[in-house]
Amino acid sequence: MKILAAFKTELDPTNKQRTMFRRCAGTARWVFNWALADRQLRYEKGEKTNLYEQRRRFNALKDEQCPWVREVPYTVTESAFTNCDMAFQHFFRRVKSDEKPGYPKFKARGTRESFQLRNTKVVYDHLRLTSPIGWIRLKEKGYIPAEAQRYGTYATVSERAGRWFISILVETEVDNPVATGEVVGIDLGLNSLAVVSNGKVFPNPRTLYNAERKLKRLQRELSRRKKGSANREKTKQNLARAHYKISCVRSHVFHQISHYVTAELTPSIIVLEDLNVGGMLKNHHLAKAISDAGFFELRRQIEYKAGWHGIEVAYADRFYPSSKTCSECGSIKNEMSLSERLYICMECGAVIDRDLNAARNLAALVERQNLPGLPVELAGSDATMKQEAGG
Numbered sequence: 001m002k003i004l005a006a007f008k009t010e011l012d013p014t015n016k017q018r019t020m021f022r023r024c025a026g027t028a029r030w031v032f033n034w035a036l037a038d039r040q041l042r043y044e045k046g047e048k049t050n051l052y053e054q055r056r057r058f059n060a061l062k063d064e065q066c067p068w069v070r071e072v073p074y075t076v077t078e079s080a081f082t083n084c085d086m087a088f089q090h091f092f093r094r095v096k097s098d099e100k101p102g103y104p105k106f107k108a109r110g111t112r113e114s115f116q117l118r119n120t121k122v123v124y125d126h127l128r129l130t131s132p133i134g135w136i137r138l139k140e141k142g143y144i145p146a147e148a149q150r151y152g153t154y155a156t157v158s159e160r161a162g163r164w165f166i167s168i169l170v171e172t173e174v175d176n177p178v179a180t181g182e183v184v185g186i187d188l189g190l191n192s193l194a195v196v197s198n199g200k201v202f203p204n205p206r207t208l209y210n211a212e213r214k215l216k217r218l219q220r221e222l223s224r225r226k227k228g229s230a231n232r233e234k235t236k237q238n239l240a241r242a243h244y245k246i247s248c249v250r251s252h253v254f255h256q257i258s259h260y261v262t263a264e265l266t267p268s269i270i271v272l273e274d275l276n277v278g279g280m281l282k283n284h285h286l287a288k289a290i291s292d293a294g295f296f297e298l299r300r301q302i303e304y305k306a307g308w309h310g311i312e313v314a315y316a317d318r319f320y321p322s323s324k325t326c327s328e329c330g331s332i333k334n335e336m337s338l339s340e341r342l343y344i345c346m347e348c349g350a351v352i353d354r355d356l357n358a359a360r361n362l363a364a365l366v367e368r369q370n371l372p373g374l375p376v377e378l379a380g381s382d383a384t385m386k387q388e389a390g391g
Contacts, residue, residue: 001173001174001175001176001177002171002172002173002174003171003172003174003308004169004170004171005169005170005172006167006168006169006170007143007144007145007167007168007170008165008166008167008168009138009139009140009143009144009165009166010138010139010140010163010164010165011127011136011137011138011139011157011164011165011166012136012137012138012139013136013137013164014136017133017136018164020072020132020133021115021133021157021159021164022113023071023072024072024073024076024115024117024157025113025114025115025157025159026109026113027068027069027072027076027077027080027115028076028077028079028080028114028115028116029080029107029109029113030066031058031069031076031077031080031081032080032081032083032084032107033106033107034058035054035058035080035081035084035085036084036087036104036106037106038054038057039054039084039088050085051081051082051085054081055078055081058077058081073117073130073131073132073133075116075117075118075119075130075154076115076116076117079115079116079117079154080115083116084104087104088104090102091103091104112158113158113159114156114157114158114159115156115157116154116155116156116157117129117130117133117154117155117157118130118153118154118155120155120166120168122144122145122146122168123146124141124142124146125137125138125141125142126138127144127166129155129157144168144170145170145172155167155168156168160240160244161237161240161241161243161244162237162240162241163244174308176310177266177308177309177310177311178266178309178310180265180266180267180268181267181268182265182267182268183197183267183268183269183270183271183363183364183366183367184196184197184198184261184265184267184269184270184271184363185197185270185271185272185358185359185360185361185362185363185364185365186261186270186271186272186302186359186362187273187322187323187355187356187358187359187362188272188273188275188293188295188298188299189204189355190204190286190289190290190293191204191341191355192204192355193205193253193257193293193298194257194298195353195355195356195358195359196260196261196265196359197356197359197360197362197363198265199356200260201355201356202253202256202257202260204293205249205250205253206289206292207246207249207250207292208246208288208291208292209288209289209292211242211245211246214242215239215242215243218235218238218239218242219239221235222235222236222239250292250294250297251297254294254297254298254301255301257298257301257302258298258301258302258305259305261302262302262305262306262308262309262311263305263309266309266311267311268311268312269311269312269313269314269366270302270306270311270312270313270314271314271315271316271362271363271365271366272299272302272313272314272315272316272362273315273316273318273320273322273358273362274315274316274317274318275295275318276318277290277295277296314366316362316365320365321333322357322358322359322361322362323336323343323354323355323357323358323361324336325357325361326343326345326347326348326350326357327350327352327357327360327361327364328345328348328350328352329345329347329348329350331345331346331347331348333346336354340354341353341354342354343357
């Protein structure tokens with residue numbers, strides 16, 4: 001089966017290539033801001049414009065206003081105009097669908113430095129970018145499939161904590177999906193990040209909590225540094241590297257969980273809770289821990305990997321009392337505090353871990369509903385309308 005998959009890996013550029021990367025990123029940012037300002041000015045004057053009209057006018061005046069643009073690949077400026085046009089398309093789409101619009105914003109220097117290129121060629125340990133960048137080494141050899149039949153239109157080069165990465169959309173072959181027919185429930189929480197209905201437990205790495213002491217020290221150090229000094233720049237880099245390490249550890253755990261429940265278990269259906277994370281964040285005692293857990297990103301990874309393996313993903317109603325229901329007899333407790341880590345049923349006497357009990361209830365929800373074709377969202381119970389905050 002053919003799928004489109006994004007591969008992101010770290011580059012190993014020379015100092016000359018790093019300099020060119022910074023120039024390309026600066027040019028992309030400047031052109032995007034020019035296009036955004038031009039659209040705002042045209043709107044105020046009552047004049048219409050579009051992607052192609054903007055490009056024509058910019059090409060006519062760039063030799064006079066910004067001749068340095070010609071020193072970088074043309075696709076850098078081309079993609080900047082395309083990104084600005086797409087930002088407005090998404091803005092108007094959200095306005096029409098009564099969503100939060102999110103008007104396009106100007107890009108600031110030093111944040112999310114990136115640019116896009118075309119005509120990328122990949123071999124085992126090298127990658128060719130548009131001239132004058134040329135061939136560049138890859139730190140992870142053989143990760144991007146060199147035998148891919150088709151690559152995406154653009155390759156995105158981005159900077160993070162002093163490191164440069166490239167992301168490419170590749171059409172690749174994967175094994176045809178094989179579903180076992182089983183149903184798997186996954187309970188997400190803070191004590192254990194994910195508990196699978198078969199008993200597998202993934203502990204919460206608490207990445208931000210473990211690194212918080214170091215981050216506070218670096219923040220205090222940064223506040224003492226003189227603005228514009230070399231030492232302040234060094235501290236900023238150390239702080240960026242600390243945040244990057246946190247994100248890497250968190251992402252690694254997410255990929256472990258999502259790979260296990262999709263590629264290793266290969267169930268026919270995965271049942272998750274429809275958590276109201278926004279509402280949970282209003283609990284100021286748990287807000288930092290909930291943000292650190294990253295429930296949304298884990299859910300996103302499970303969704304797209306399940307699609308690769310032909311697995312359905314369903315969601316239990318957010319008011320379904322998965323932790324308060326006995327997975328053995330189905331009786332429901334009226335009250336259960338977050339400190340109770342064991343579920344003790346007063347009806348049948350069952351004693352089971354709270355999170356495992358919830359995961360088994362989610363898996364059994366499909367059978368209790370007797371649904372031959374599973375909908376996107378499973379109906380919950382009206383026994384309780386109080387949402388659980390801690391899983």
